[in-house]
Amino acid sequence: AGGLGHPLLDAKLELAGGQGVLFTGQISLRGQPWLAGHAVLESPVLPVAGLVELVVRAGDELDGTGIGELTLHTPVVLPRGGALEVQLAVAPVDDAERRSFALHTRAVGADGPWVTHAEGFLTSDDPVALGDSAAEPLAGTAAQVELPEEWQPEAAQYGLHPELLDLAVRAPDVVAAVGAAQPGTVRVPAEWHDVRLRAGGATAVAVRAAELGDGAVRVQLTDPSGQPVLTVGRLVFHDVPDSGFVTTGSSVLPLFRLEWGAGALPEPERAPRWGVLGAAGADVPGPAFADVAAAGAAVAAGAPVDAVRLWALPDAGPDGDVVGGLHGRTHRMLTLVQEWLADERLAGLPLVVLTRGAVSTGIEDVPDPAGAGVWGLLRSAQAEAPGRIVIVDLEPLSEGPGSGAGGEPAPWEGQLASIVAAGEPQAALRGARVRLPRLQRSSAGALTAESTVAWDPDGTVLVTGGTGALGRIVARRLVAEHGVRHLLLLSRRGPDAPGADELRAQLAAHGATVTLVACDAADRDALAAVLRDIPAEHPLTGIVHTAGVLDNGLVADLTPQRLDAVLRPKADAAWHLHELTRDLDLTAFVLFSSSVGVVGGPGQADYAAANAFLDGLAAHRAAAGLAATAIAWGLWEVDDGINAGLGEAGLKRYEREGFRRLAPAEATDLLRAALTDGEAQLVALPVDLAAMRAHGQVPPVFQGLVRTPQRPTARSGGGAGDALGARLAALPDAERRTTLLDLVRAEIAAVLAHAGGHAVDAERPFQELGFDSMTAVDLRNRLVALTGLQLPATLVFDHPSPVALSDWLLGRLAPADAGAPAPALADLDRLEAALADGGGGDDALRSTVTVRLRQLLARLGEAAQEPDGGGPDVAESLEAASASEIFDFIDNQLGRSAPTN
Structure with a gap:
């Protein structure tokens, strides 16, 4: 090692502008041969103890700071015969005297993305901050652990050799306290709290552990003389799936699932005063407004309303017209949201939209795809107008508008109040629980050489949008790597599409038979005719739906016609494919949706609605036991309409907000991993956690990926505007x-x-x-x-x-005269100075002054609460008063002259 003289870190770089410090290094079996003994499923792995050593060494370079918290996100798996670049980014000291950090790696010489393995923060390394009680000897017998003799000569190069620390946290007392791993997983020390290295270069330690409950332990390491070497205030083990330790030649891909975890929300200080939109005549918990204009007028007139709820329920029309329901419901929601956001009288109130059975929170849910489309539209509207809209999904059989049985409040009223008070933009109510949507890493992101889908070489695979940018890439991958031999490529222009002949020739060169057909898949009859023409000797066995169009525009600028134009090729076509093939034994039914339908995005409400419908359809099919995989893609690095529509500024904004575009090869690896895993709904979205955190407040849906302090925010006397x-x-x-x-x-x-x-x-x-x-x-x-x-x-x-x-x-x-002291305040300053000695020792005078001033304050309070009776406001009168007038006012109220200086 060079520069820092550490085996894992080479250099330290102070970033310009006080932006923090970057530490760099390399990890390989050649440079750290002791790693050969750390393999999981034949993959060499850097133990988490190595990450702790890296961060401790960085802390030594930063005025002796220690680890307040380190959390593992994904294991560090080494490439066979190669090396990993390491970057440890440490932020400047924040107001809490802490430095946040993130540790990233990627293969040396690779152009791929950096993988974030761990995050946390450094804190002041002193007994008060870290709790010197951690050094007090723990009770019980210590386990003796020794660094293998072959590695002892290099112990002095480390603060604490990772091999020794890893052996220590796997000592019998620690293992007994945390328990055994679940089948198919590896139990790893994933959360380290209050870590303090007290002596370096140890080759042998005694290990003591104390159970803290919930699978956590406190750990203490001492040297043979009994002196502390390292203390860990709290160590928590997590079970990592075997698939997280990928084999040689594999990679961990940015693949996530949307989990609806139980959210513990505090009860609000008081229940919101509800208004209800469009529920006149129902038994509702507040005033009912016929439309948005009526709500705005009522609020402007002083109606006591804190939030307005709206029921967005399925149409009562004929069963089975899912496509018609999607268009009708999104049309109505678009119009209503446009009116709501345009009415400045309602700017301070959230619109709480209630749906029923629109999202899938688990395998027991069978979602309504049209309702999912409404959610997509609303998610985009939320991105354009933060804080203005809240979406809450109730159980399919929950109560409708009005109260619960017997006139009592519906059982979810209290939960709804908590959601609004907590500022959660989206939630689902299932039973007695509030469930909040959070992205979590999917085990499907662990791609191995064995990750593949068995495509029938005699079957036909249909690809919609087959001559588009994504369709071409998918078609080539299916033929070249998956052995598909019969492709049916649909597009609006079919064989007349630019480059169609070249594509056919490329695929034929790999032994595939390609049929190019011009077909609008949103036309059910035309699609049915194409499906009927598939030869019986090569039956349809797979579908990949990539078709779609984009028409970006803010919610305020959209029309039902623009909405329909985006829904048809994406949502309508997907439903027709579902209905026309539901009786076939398909190997795969793959829907290319978009991450905008899951996480929202300004200017794409129509596209979000169409793609959220696809996600809902996949869950709907999976619940029925049918093949289904919806992949909500982030942007691909291709020349297509989506990238062109965003423009250079939009693409830069995309990256600044914490996202990265997918290279085509990476995207097709994601497709393979998603199909292998078998989950119905996945999100393929490379997230730059450090950039997202630096950009500002992390949106709730990403808070499961970006670790934030789990504590309430201190209340202040005012908001951002007051402070500024x-x-x-x-x-x-x-x-x-x-x-x-x-x-x-x-x-x-x-x-x-x-x-x-x-x-x-x-x-x-x-x-x-x-x-x-x-x-x-x-x-x-x-x-x-x-x-x-x-x-x-x-x-x-x-x-x-x-x-x-x-x-x-x-x-x-800050109006122009905001900085000038009001005359009344200046005169009160004079009065305060005059009374500074408390009446010169005259107890009777002091008592009289106290009583009279309290009476004056009481009168001022009463005057402020009285309705305007046409007379001058007391506060306004005082504000405009001269020095002599303010003292005359005090004389009249107190009954005697105020003392003067």
Whole structure:
């Protein structure tokens, strides 16, 4: 090792601008031969003890900080005959005197993505911060552990040799405390809390452990003389599936599943005062409004409403018309959401949309695909207007609008109140539990050489969108790697599509028979005719539905016609494929959906609705025992309509928010892994955890991937706007304007992916700066977070330039006279000074003054609560009073003159 003189870390780099420190190194069997003894399922693995050693060494370089927490996300598996690059990124010290870190690796020389293996934080390495009680001897007999003799000469190069630490945490007392692994898993020490290295270079230690409950232990290592070597305040073991330890030549892929875990939400301080939209005549828990306009008028008139609920139930029309139900329900929801978001009178109220059986929270659920489409549309609307919409799914047989049995509140009323109070944007109620959607890593992400699907070489595989960018890639992979010999490629232009002849020739060169057909799969009759023409000797055995079109636009700009144009090739076609083939024994029924249907995305409500329908259809088929795999893809690195529609600014924003595009080879590996695993709904979305955390608040759906402190946020006296307003008000007028303009320019730079606010011309019109409707919404949302103000989506169109916008915001946050003390306050300061000695020792005077001042305060309070009777407000009168008038007021109220200085 060089630079740092450590076997695992080579160099330390201070990042510019105070952005933290980056440590780098390499890990290989050649460089660390002791790793040969650490193999799981024949794969060499760096034990978690090695990660602890890496982070401890980095802490030594940073003024002696220790590990407050380290959490393993995925094991570090070494490539056979190769090496891993290591990057340990350590952030600057935060307000809590902690440094967060993330540890990443990738194969040396590879162009693929970095894999995040562990995250946590460093904290002050002192007895007070880490608890010196951890060094107090634990009771019980110690297990003696010794580093193998062949590795003892290098012990001094480490703080604590990972081989020795790994042996220590697998000592009998520790194993007995944490129990055995479940079948098909490996139990690993995954969570390390309050780790402190107290002496380095040990070759033998005594290990003591104390059970803490819930499978956690406290661990203490001492040297032969009894002196502490290392203490762990809390160590938690997790069971990692065997598939997480992938074999040689394999990789861990960014494949996730959406889990609906039980959420423990606190009870609200008080129940919200509900309004109900469109439920007139029902027994509802608050005023019912016929439409959005009526709700806005009532709220503007002072109606006591904290939130408005809306029932989005299935149509009562003929059974079986799923496609018609999807279009009708999304049309109505689109119109209603447009009206809701456009009505500024309702800007402070959440619209709580209640669905029933629209999402699958587990194998017992049979979701309504049309309801899932409504969820997709709403998720995108949430991304455009954070905090304005909440979606809650009830059980399919739960109560409808109104109260529960016998006029009592419905059993889920309390849970609904908790969801709204907690600020959760999405939830499902199942039984007595609130379930919250969180992405979790799927075991399908462990791709091995054996990961494959047995495609029947005599069967026909149908690919919709077969001549499109994704369809071509899939077709080539099916033929070249999976042995498919009969392909039926459908597209709108079929054999007349650009490049169709070349594609046919490429596939034929691999021994495949290819049929290209022009067919609109959304036309049920046309699709049925194509299916009838499939020869009996090569029956249909698989379907891959990649077709789709994009028509990006903000919710406010969409129309039912634009919505239908996106739904037809994606959702309608998928349902027709389902209905026409449900009686066939298919090997695979693969639906290419989009991550936007799961996590939302501004400007893609129509596309999100179509793709969420596909996810719901896959769950619907799986519940019926039919083949089904829906993969919600992130962006691919291909020249297609999706990438072109986003443009350069959109792609940069995508990466800045913590996402990475998929290379085609990686995407097809994901397809193979997903089909091997057999889960019905998966999300293939490369997530850059560090970038997501740096971008700002992590959306709830990703909080299962990005570890955040599990504690309530301290309450403050006001929101973001109060803090910024107070900061500006304390500045001179000229500095206020400059300070706020700099903040606005910084947000503009972030939206446009510029180097910084200095790159933004404050006088230049927004349109010339490159703003469109999408970037306008992005800026609005960032300024809402900055200022705490309710701001319209048309903000950049209402104020033509950054300086004009900044000046308008300044008027809202800190009016020109905000920094000047009010006359009444100045006079009260004089009165306070006059009474500073408490009445000069005169107890009677002090008592009288106290009573009279309390009476005055009481009268001021009463005046503030009285309705306007036409007379002047007391507070306003005091604000406008002169010095002599304020003292006259006090004289009259107290009955005697106030003392003067």
